[in-house]
Structures are given as structure tokens and as C-alpha cells.
Amino acid sequence: MTTPLTDSPAAALGQAVAAARAEVSPAWLAARRRIAWDAYEAMPMPSSQRDEDWRRTDIAALHPERFTPIDHVDAAVVDAMRAQRDGAAPTAAFVIDSPVAAPIEGADTLHAQGIIITTLEEAALVHPELVQRAFSSVRADESKFVALWNALWRGGVFVYVPRGVEALAPVWIAHPAGGDGHAVFPSTVVVLDEGAALTVIDAYASPTGPAALLSDAMVILSAARDARLDYNTVQQWGEGVWHIGLQRAVLDANAKLRFMGVTLGARLQKVWWEVLLEGVGSEADVLGICFGDGTQHFDHQSLQAHVGPETRSNLLLKVAVRDHARSVYGGMIDVAPTAVHADGYVANRNLLLSQGAKADSIPRLEIRANDVKCGHGATAGHVDADQRFYLMARGVPPEEASALIVRGFMDDVLDRIPHRGFAELAGTLLDAEIAGGSVTGVAAQAS
Amino acid sequence: MSQTVLSISGLRATVEGKEILKGVDLQVAQGEIHALMGPNGSGKSTLAYTLMGHPKYVVTGGSVTFGGEDLLPLTADARARLGLFLCFQYPTAIPGVSTVNFLRAALRAQGKEMPAREFLNRLSTEMKELKIDESFRSRYINDGFSGGEKKRMEILQLAMLRPKLAILDETDSGLDVDALRTVADGVMRLCGPDMGVLVITHYPRILEHLHPDRVHVLHDGRVVTSGGADLARQIEREGYEPILGTAVAATA
Ligand SMILES: Nc1ncnc2c1ncn2[C@@H]1O[C@H](COP(=O)(O)OP(=O)(O)O)[C@@H](O)[C@H]1O
Numbered sequence: 080m081t082t083p084l085t086d087s088p089a090a091a092l093g094q095a096v097a098a099a100r101a102e103v104s105p106a107w108l109a110a111r112r113r114i115a116w117d118a119y120e121a122m123p124m125p126s127s128q129r130d131e132d133w134r135r136t137d138i139a140a141l142h143p144e145r146f147t148p149i150d151h152v153d154a155a156v157v158d159a160m161r162a163q164r165d166g167a168a169p170t171a172a173f174v175i176d177s178p179v180a181a182p183i184e185g186a187d188t189l190h191a192q193g194i195i196i197t198t199l200e201e202a203a204l205v206h207p208e209l210v211q212r213a214f215s216s217v218r219a220d221e222s223k224f225v226a227l228w229n230a231l232w233r234g235g236v237f238v239y240v241p242r243g244v245e246a247l248a249p250v251w252i253a254h255p256a257g258g259d260g261h262a263v264f265p266s267t268v269v270v271l272d273e274g275a276a277l278t279v280i281d282a283y284a285s286p287t288g289p290a291a292l293l294s295d296a297m298v299i300l301s302a303a304r305d306a307r308l309d310y311n312t313v314q315q316w317g318e319g320v321w322h323i324g325l326q327r328a329v330l331d332a333n334a335k336l337r338f339m340g341v342t343l344g345a346r347l348q349k350v351w352w353e354v355l356l357e358g359v360g361s362e363a364d365v366l367g368i369c370f371g372d373g374t375q376h377f378d379h380q381s382l383q384a385h386v387g388p389e390t391r392s393n394l395l396l397k398v399a400v401r402d403h404a405r406s407v408y409g410g411m412i413d414v415a416p417t418a419v420h421a422d423g424y425v426a427n428r429n430l431l432l433s434q435g436a437k438a439d440s441i442p443r444l445e446i447r448a449n450d451v452k453c454g455h456g457a458t459a460g461h462v463d464a465d466q467r468f469y470l471m472a473r474g475v476p477p478e479e480a481s482a483l484i485v486r487g488f489m490d491d492v493l494d495r496i497p498h499r500g501f502a503e504l505a506g507t508l509l510d511a512e513i514a515g516g517s518v519t520g521v522a523a524q525a526s
Numbered sequence: 527m528s529q530t531v532l533s534i535s536g537l538r539a540t541v542e543g544k545e546i547l548k549g550v551d552l553q554v555a556q557g558e559i560h561a562l563m564g565p566n567g568s569g570k571s572t573l574a575y576t577l578m579g580h581p582k583y584v585v586t587g588g589s590v591t592f593g594g595e596d597l598l599p600l601t602a603d604a605r606a607r608l609g610l611f612l613c614f615q616y617p618t619a620i621p622g623v624s625t626v627n628f629l630r631a632a633l634r635a636q637g638k639e640m641p642a643r644e645f646l647n648r649l650s651t652e653m654k655e656l657k658i659d660e661s662f663r664s665r666y667i668n669d670g671f672s673g674g675e676k677k678r679m680e681i682l683q684l685a686m687l688r689p690k691l692a693i694l695d696e697t698d699s700g701l702d703v704d705a706l707r708t709v710a711d712g713v714m715r716l717c718g719p720d721m722g723v724l725v726i727t728h729y730p731r732i733l734e735h736l737h738p739d740r741v742h743v744l745h746d747g748r749v750v751t752s753g754g755a756d757l758a759r760q761i762e763r764e765g766y767e768p769i770l771g772t773a774v775a776a777t778a
């Protein structure tokens with residue numbers, strides 16, 4: 080049988096590819112991939128007309144079947160990404176999410192500690208119980224793009240830190256893409272056992288330029304009792320990229336997550352940042368910055384799900400949009416009846432740098448427990464005229480005054496990032512965005 | 527007789543459609559200390575903002591030259607680069623912008639950049655003089671500062687930027703006796719042949735420290751009388767009423 084997705088001659092996203100993926104997978108994963116593919120086919124594309132979740136994000140122009148799964152690594156992009164690692168976290172192991180074998184660099188120290196760093200594909204074969212534990216938090220068919228990812232992901236990165244081990248160096252994961260018309264399925268799975276500690280930097284990048292690419296991404300973070308995970312991610316796709324991704328963390332008792340997201344690139348991005356605070360006393364601090372210009376469209380959806388008692392979460396996303404860029408934010412704090420004494424806060428602050436830029440913000444609370452402390456806040460405004468005048472009165476030209484104010488608005492977040500090297504990288508990338516017009520992605524030639 | 531650095535003649539300005547400055551005339555010679563006094567609401571801050579180029583204050587008549595250049599067509603940043611400085615009555619907080627980064631950006635913009643070491647040494651020295659704690663270097667500019675801390679931070683910027691003319695808008699208000707002395711000493715240390723000062727105040731107290739060459743009284747958007755330091759002492763003794771009474775009578 081042919082599938083509706085193979086109507087274009089260039090199309091390679093289809094049943095054949097899905098079947099080929101299933102073939103090289105262990106039985107449990109092959110079954111999951113088949114369920115996912117069937118679900119993907121059965122589900123309609125999300126619609127801004129029909130689906131409340133997509134009401135403000137229109138992907139009518141996105142046709143997944145026109146993209147071919149990438150089968151190579153773009154060396155120039157990887158070099159640019161490695162250079163960022165060298166500057167921001169020179170001791171970090173460097174792992175490339177690749178459809179073909181790629182050596183893991185600088186991981187000797189971590190390997191010596193018993194930490195597993197390998198491809199997700201390899202892990203699914205060798206450590207099926209660990210991968211299954213992580214996958215159990217994401218249903219193969221929970222949405223159109225989650226199903227597509229489940230059916231077609233390849234390569235991927237898997238990290239496991241054993242009980243009581245505190246990693247001596249960070250892990251830097253690079254998800255590169257390049258060329259034109261390709262689809263990538265970036266995959267990060269991190270499992271921390273009891274009392275383990277790790278810092279991860281998860282980076283997405285493609286060359287600067289209008290090349291059309293589709294990124295359907297998945298991040299699954301799992302922290303067992305008392306584990307501490309410092310997760311940082313930076314999205315630096317080029318201007319023609321569609322980026323849709325789910326980043327979900329599950330925390331057991333007293334586990335602590337520090338999450339930092341930096342969103343700069345892509346034509347359109349829709350991501351879900353979700354934290355499931357399942358264990359008693361677990362905590363999550365989620366921070367994010369986003370800078371958009373040109374006609375970029377960003378959609379961040381966050382979920383702080385308090386399930387365990389005494390859980391605490393705090394989320395702050397700061398967005399600056401210029402030109403005709405647009406930001407959509409939806410944030411939910413969901414407190415289950417079991418989550419007594421939960422403490423949650425969600426805030427989204429938007430800075431509008433042009434008359435044509437727009438930001439919508441809808442934080443929500445759903446509280447089904449007693450004796451909780453929860454709140455939300457959202458603001459949107461233009462650059463403050465008095466602040467600008469104050470800087471100008473000291474000789475600073477107007478454009479630079481605005482840039483300083485934008486940078487200051489963001490530094491309030493960057494100053495709170497535990498990994499200072501990553502914070503500095505984020506600041507540098509942000510400065511380039513503020514100064515550089517509507518260009519995103521890394522300076523690299525597609526090979 | 528030294529050269530005139532600031533020359534204002536017949537300056538008229540409106541705020542939100544309302545005329546506040548109704549023909550101000552004032553000359554300040556290079557390196558001199560002038561005081562601008564006047565009751566609340568007479569237009570002193572309006573004059574300061576108008577001179578600095580705040581976009582809300584619209585000039586409707588008159589002229590202003592600074593160092594011989596026509597000031598009025600210039601944006602605020604260009605005025606600052608010519609050497610005009612305003613100590614704000616209510617300094618603005620800019621969360622996220624640290625004092626150090628702010629000062630570096632300002633010095634760079636004014637072509638007064640210096641090597642990092644020299645900059646930090648000078649900053650350290652000036653902060654000690656003004657009794658500002660080292661921790662303020664990395665604090666966001668004016669963010670959560672007390673009234674007195676903000677005023678000292680304004681003088682710190684003045685000390686780092688060394689303009690030709692500093693307008694101090696009620697820098698004395700809200701300061702206790704010790705803080706007032708620190709701030710006044712700071713200003714006195716800086717002014718001289720290279721830097722003149724226009725002190726805006728409605729209390730003569732700060733003038734005991736600053737010893738103005740000239741004192742002007744602004745009332746209802748006009749300079750109604752000018753004199754020497756004894757004019758300030760007269761105001762201290764008798765208030766504005768006798769002066770304004772005669773001034774109003776004179777113009778009537
Ligand atoms: N931004 C403004 N908007 C409206 N009215 C203003 C504004 N600034 C000043 N004014 C008015 O202008 C007059 C002079 O104010 P100001 O210059 O602040 O006086 P002073 O500094 O001498 O106390 C007052 O009547 C005040 O209400």
C-alpha cells in the first residue's frame with residue numbers, strides 16, 4: 080500500500096522509511112514505531128482553525144511529506160557548534176546527534192565514572208530497560224509530531240548517570256542540520272539515577288540562510304530520587320527551518336531540575352517545555368529567553384505539573400520581538416489533588432521592539448489541591464522611553480540605548496543561569512541577534 | 527572674562543501642549559557655578575529636561591547655544607557628547623544594565639574610553655570619594671537604590687564623564703546632612719575651569735557648600751531676577767515672596 084505522504088516524487092517520509100526504521104529496531108521499539116506511524120497517518124495536521132492548541136500558530140504552509148530525512152552530518156555546522164563548546168565549556172564531552180556513526184569526543188573522564196554516553200539507537204539495543212523507562216513518559220501517539228518523531232527518529236543521543244555519580248564535566252549535545260529540504264529528528268534522552276548530578280548543553284543549529292528544513296525534536300529527561308540535572312538548550316536554526324519539539328522532564332522525590340532555554344532561530348517554532356514534578360519535594364526552575372525579528376514566529380507552551388506533595392516550580396520566559404516577529408506563549412501550572420503544599424509560579428515578560436511585533440501570553444492555573452501557593456504573571460510593553468532617554472543623556476546613541484535595554488531585560492535571566500559559560504554564550508549570541516538584522520543560524524557553509 | 531558656555535535666550539517650551547517655559551534668558555560662562563532657584567512648579571526641571579533634549583518637551587521659541595553650537599536641533603545623545611550633563615532629579619532604573627556596563631557604554635559613546643584597568647581604578651577611587659560601596663559596580667543601574675544612593679550614583683557618573691557643564695536638578699533634595707556634604711564635596715572637587723555647574727535647587731542649603739558665582743530665580747517660566755550669592759541668602763531669610771512680589775510688580 081502506498082501512503083498519502085508519498086504523493087510527491089521527492090518524498091521519502093513515508094511508510095517505506097518507517098518500515099526500514101522498524102526493521103533495524105529491537106522488537107519493543109519496532110512495535111512502538113509501528114503504532115506511531117499508524118497514529119501519524121491517522122491524525123490530521125494540526126490546524127489553527129480546528130485545534131485550540133494551534134489557534135495562534137499556523138502551519139498550513141508546512142508539508143512534512145516534502146522533506147527527506149537527512150542521511151549525513153554537515154561538517155561545517157558541526158565545526159561551528161564544536162567551537163561554541165570550546166568557548167563555553169571546554170571540558171564538556173561533545174556528542175553529535177547523527178544518522179551515521181560519529182565519534183564521541185572528550186568523554187574519557189565521564190566514561191571512567193561509569194556514565195553512559197551513546198546513541199539512542201545503541202542504547203535501545205544495549206540498555207532497553209533504561210530507554211523504556213525514559214520513553215514511558217511519552218506516548219508514541221500523543222500528537223501528530225510526537226508520533227512522527229517516534230516512527231522516524233534515528234541516531235539520537237542517550238546519557239545515563241549511575242546512582243550517586245556526580246559528573247565531573249558537562250555533556251554538550253549537538254543536533255546539526257544542513258542542506259535543503261531535509262527533515263531531522265533531533266533526539267536527546269537523559270536518565271539520572273538516584274543522587275546523580277549532571278550538566279547538559281543541548282544545541283540545535285543549521286547554517287544561516289533560507290534553506291527549508293524540518294526539525295521534529297524530542298527531549299526526555301528523567302531524574303530519579305535526589306538527582307540534580309542542569310539542562311541548557313539553545314535553538315539556533317537558520318531562517319527557513321520549521322522546528323517543532325517536545326522537551327519533557329520527569330522528576331522523582333527531591334530531584335532538582337534547572338532548565339534554561341535559549342530560542343533564537345527558525346522560521347517557526349513550537350515547543351513544549353514540560354516538567355512533571357512527580358516525587359515529593361521535587362523542584363524545577365525553568366528559565367527561557369527568546370529573541371525574534373523579521374517574520375519569525377515563536378510558540379512556547381509550558382507545563383508545570385505538580386503531582387507530588389511539597390513540590391516547587393518557577394518558570395520565567397522573557398521574549399523580545401522586533402520587526403514583524405511574533406511570540407505566542409501558553410503556560411500552565413497544573414496541581415493534582417495529591418500535590419499538597421505545592422508552590423508554583425509562572426511568568427512571561429515580553430518586550431516589543433517594533434510597532435509590527437506582537438506577543439500573546441496566556442498563563443493558566445489549574446489547581447485541584449488544597450493549601451497550595453501558585454501564581455502567574457504576564458506583561459508586554461515597548462522599550463521604556465525614560466530608560467532610553469536616561470542612556471541617551473549620557474551620550475549613548477539611540478540604537479545602542481535600545482540594545483542595552485534589551486540586553487538588560489534578558490540579563491536578568493542570564494544572570495541566574497548556573498553554568499556561566501553557557502550564560503556567556505547565550506549573551507554573545509543574543510548581542511549578535513540584536514545587532515545583526517534578521518539573520519539566525521550558525522555562520523557555516525552547507526557542505 | 528571667560529567665554530560663555532551656555533547661552534539661553536527667549537526659550538519657550540511646552541509639555542503635553544501646556545506652555546511651561548515662557549521666555550527664559552540665561553548665560554553661563556565657562557567654569558562658573560550658577561544657581562537656579564525658584565518655588566516648586568516654576569519650571570526648573572522643565573528647563574533642565576528641555577536643555578538635555580527630552581522628546582516630551584517641545585521647544586516653541588528662542589534659542590540655545592552650547593560651546594558655540596546650536597543645541598536645539600540635536601538629540602540628547604549628541605548634546606551629551608558635546609559635554610552637557612544632567613544630574614536627574616529622579617534617576618531612572620534600568621534593570622539588567624549594571625553600573626559598570628552602563629559607564630563603559632557612556633564613556634565609549636563619548637570617545638572617552640580608557641583601558642579596563644585604568645577604568646576600574648578610577649571607578650574605585652571615585653566610589654570611595656563618594657562613599658559608594660563596591661557592590662554597586664555590579665548592581666543594575668538605580669534599581670532598588672535609595673534616594674540618596676541614586677543621587678550619589680549621579681555624581682559618580684559626573685565624575686567619570688567630566689562634562690563641560692553639569693546641570694544638577696535638585697541633587698540636594700532627599701539627602702541627609704552627611705550625604706549632602708559628600709555630594710557637595712564631590713561636585714566642588716570636579717568643578718573648575720573645565721567644568722561649570724548649573725545647580726537647580728529650591729533650598730539655599732547646598733549653596734553654602736557650592737558658593738555660586740550667580741544666582742537666578744525662575745518664576746512661572748521666566749528668570750525674574752538674578753544676583754550674587756547674597757540673593758540666595760536673602761531667599762533663605764525671607765523666602766521667595768518679597769522677590770517675586772517686586773518682580774511681578776516690575777513686569778506688571
Ligand atoms: N511631564 C509633564 N507633564 C505635564 N506637566 C508637566 C510635566 N512636567 C512638568 N509639568 C508641569 O510643568 C510645571 C513645572 O514643573 P517643573 O518643571 O517640574 O517645576 P520645578 O522643577 O520648578 O518644580 C508644573 O506645573 C508641572 O505640573
Ligand SMILES: [Mg+2]
Binds near residue numbers: 570571615696
Ligand atoms: Mg523639579
